Amino acid sequence: MTTKYIFVTGGVVSSIGKGICAAAIGRILKSRGLTVAVQKLDPYLNVDPGTMSPYQHGEVFVTRDGCETDLDLGHYERFIDIELTHNSNITAGQVYTQLLGEERRGVHLGGTIQTVPHVTNVIKEFMLRAQHEGSPDVVLVEVGGTVGDIEGQPFLEAIRQMRMAVGRRNTFYVHVTLLPYIGATGELKTKPTQHSVKELRAIGIQPDAIICRSDHPIPHSIKEKIALFCDVAPDAVIPMETLSNIYQAPLVLEQEGVGEILVRELNLATPNGSDLSRWEAMTERMANPHGPLPIAVVGKYADLPDAYLSVREALRHASLFHDRDVSIDWVRSEDIERDGPDAWLSHTLGIVVPGGFGSRGVEGMIQAVRYARERQLPYLGLCLGMQVMVIEHARNVLGLTGANSTEFDPETPDPVIDLMLDQRSVNDMGGTMRLGNYPCVLAHGSRAAKAYGTPEVNERHRHRFEFNNAYRETLYEAGMLASGLSPDGTLVEIVELEKHPFMVGVQFHPEFRSRPEQPHPLFREFAAAATHVMREGAQPELPMGNGA
Numbered sequence: 427m428t429t430k431y432i433f434v435t436g437g438v439v440s441s442i443g444k445g446i447c448a449a450a451i452g453r454i455l456k457s458r459g460l461t462v463a464v465q466k467l468d469p470y471l472n473v474d475p476g477t478m479s480p481y482q483h484g485e486v487f488v489t490r491d492g493c494e495t496d497l498d499l500g501h502y503e504r505f506i507d508i509e510l511t512h513n514s515n516i517t518a519g520q521v522y523t524q525l526l527g528e529e530r531r532g533v534h535l536g537g538t539i540q541t542v543p544h545v546t547n548v549i550k551e552f553m554l555r556a557q558h559e560g561s562p563d564v565v566l567v568e569v570g571g572t573v574g575d576i577e578g579q580p581f582l583e584a585i586r587q588m589r590m591a592v593g594r595r596n597t598f599y600v601h602v603t604l605l606p607y608i609g610a611t612g613e614l615k616t617k618p619t620q621h622s623v624k625e626l627r628a629i630g631i632q633p634d635a636i637i638c639r640s641d642h643p644i645p646h647s648i649k650e651k652i653a654l655f656c657d658v659a660p661d662a663v664i665p666m667e668t669l670s671n672i673y674q675a676p677l678v679l680e681q682e683g684v685g686e687i688l689v690r691e692l693n694l695a696t697p698n699g700s701d702l703s704r705w706e707a708m709t710e711r712m713a714n715p716h717g718p719l720p721i722a723v724v725g726k727y728a729d730l731p732d733a734y735l736s737v738r739e740a741l742r743h744a745s746l747f748h749d750r751d752v753s754i755d756w757v758r759s760e761d762i763e764r765d766g767p768d769a770w771l772s773h774t775l776g777i778v779v780p781g782g783f784g785s786r787g788v789e790g791m792i793q794a795v796r797y798a799r800e801r802q803l804p805y806l807g808l809c810l811g812m813q814v815m816v817i818e819h820a821r822n823v824l825g826l827t828g829a830n831s832t833e834f835d836p837e838t839p840d841p842v843i844d845l846m847l848d849q850r851s852v853n854d855m856g857g858t859m860r861l862g863n864y865p866c867v868l869a870h871g872s873r874a875a876k877a878y879g880t881p882e883v884n885e886r887h888r889h890r891f892e893f894n895n896a897y898r899e900t901l902y903e904a905g906m907l908a909s910g911l912s913p914d915g916t917l918v919e920i921v922e923l924e925k926h927p928f929m930v931g932v933q934f935h936p937e938f939r940s941r942p943e944q945p946h947p948l949f950r951e952f953a954a955a956a957t958h959v960m961r962e963g964a965q966p967e968l969p970m971g972n973g974a
């Protein structure tokens with residue numbers, strides 16, 4: 427079958443769930459037995475989001491081959507249950523880096539390098555490459571930003587040209603817009619959508635379907651009006667009300683006929699029809715939990731949950747496995763520094779310290795670790811969360827009161843976490859961390875080995891610092907086991923406490939591999955331990971009252 431292309435653009439405003447819509451379309455296609463590749467085109471000028479603050483960009487999602495990418499790739503992986511690679515994200519920064527490199531090497535000697543055709547060709551080649559990687563039935567391409575953004579223009583021009591490159595019958599354009607609600611008159615307005623489509627058409631793209639996001643029910647008359655003004659078939663104006671659970675998105679879009687329209691318009695061969703029954707059962711279980719599971723996530727960016735998007739989702743998946751609805755208390759580690767851990771953690775049943783960089787708030791994280799260790803509360807440390815677990819143990823169990831990571835105190839007398847050897851010569855900041863999949867061998871009989879059920883695992887990394895082996899023996903004698911090591915035994919990937927219900931720290935990011943129907947084993951066991959605390963009634967006073 428010829429590979430078909432579906433392009434998803436956004437209109438009116440950003441943050442309306444375009445990425446979720448693209449991911450949901452991917453799931454709808456997969457439920458019909460089709461193979462799907464996904465790409466995100468990001469028009470910003472950074473080469474990748476790895477150098478951006480979470481305040482700018484939210485979470486940096488790491489692929490198995492070590493690319494630092496947009497968080498939408500996390501949605502794609504979770505919804506479609508695929509693993510993505512460098513073929514799934516391109517930025518304007520990458521496009522221009524390639525082109526200017528070619529220009530310096532003389533590839534375009536004698537010519538003038540222009541947005542059209544040179545910039546658009548690089549983008550087009552990137553999209554066309556997706557056909558050759560595993561010959562997917564469908565390539566889904568989401569364009570970042572909103573129609574009308576200056577830097578988005580070459581990307582929109584490139585997807586317009588794709589219609590010629592792969593054939594009109596093989597392309598489909600979906601535009602996701604917002605219908606604002608005017609409270610005074612109680613109406614949804616279509617004008618911004620009309621303007622956005624007009625803008626798109628000025629570039630030469632006529633949308634084949636419009637997904638209308640709204641916080642209110644969308645009456646039929648509004649659908650008809652949009653169909654009329656935007657020249658889209660009435661059944662291709664898809665209402666999409668804000669959902670309480672994003673995992674319902676594929677079900678809603680399917681019910682609104684998106685799957686049927688795509689099959690019809692792209693002439694897709696789907697002999698077995700659609701089967702979303704397992705997905706539906708999963709969302710029903712999510713809607714009917716046996717109770718809440720209060721978990722505290724202690725981090726520097728706790729006021730910005732997008733910074734820890736995959737951690738949040740992994741906790742949801744793991745809680746669902748135990749028929750619980752996770753209720754996350756986002757705790758700013760600096761608040762713990764100011765008020766002490768009791769003020770912020772006394773209602774929680776488990777503590778997670780996620781990844782992070784820089785010294786701000788680290789002492790509060792170390793206090794949270796101590797609280798979990800002393801109160802026998804389940805703890806899961808992710809990357810930085812593992813490193814602070816080691817620092818806390820060295821300080822408060824071994825008595826090395828000045829122990830630290832050289833990231834936070836270069837002069838520390840006990841650098842229990844230190845810069846990796848091959849990072850010492852690194853000067854550039856972008857793309858130079860230890861990134862992507864590396865194998866890890868698990869200690870027989872350890873908590874980690876029991877959780878995974880296999881002797882060796884591959885997990886995704888993003889760090890420069892590591893456990894200092896000079897302290898491995900003494901920390902072991904103090905009850906901290908290095909239960910996961912690189913195959914050559916030199917790099918500590920997992921630590922765990924032997925005398926604790928569940929206290930595990932990992933140098934990698936297991937959150938990236940969690941799926942709603944298949945929680946990550948470490949998150950699953952962490953949630954199991956927290957559920958156990960709840961049953962034992964060890965922690966009083968539910969529901970929680972702080973940190974909202």
Ligand code: GLN
Pocket residue numbers: 780781782783784808809810811813833888889890891892
């Ligand atoms: N800042 C630490 C390091 O670079 C931890 C990184 C992380 O948590 N992703 O090693």
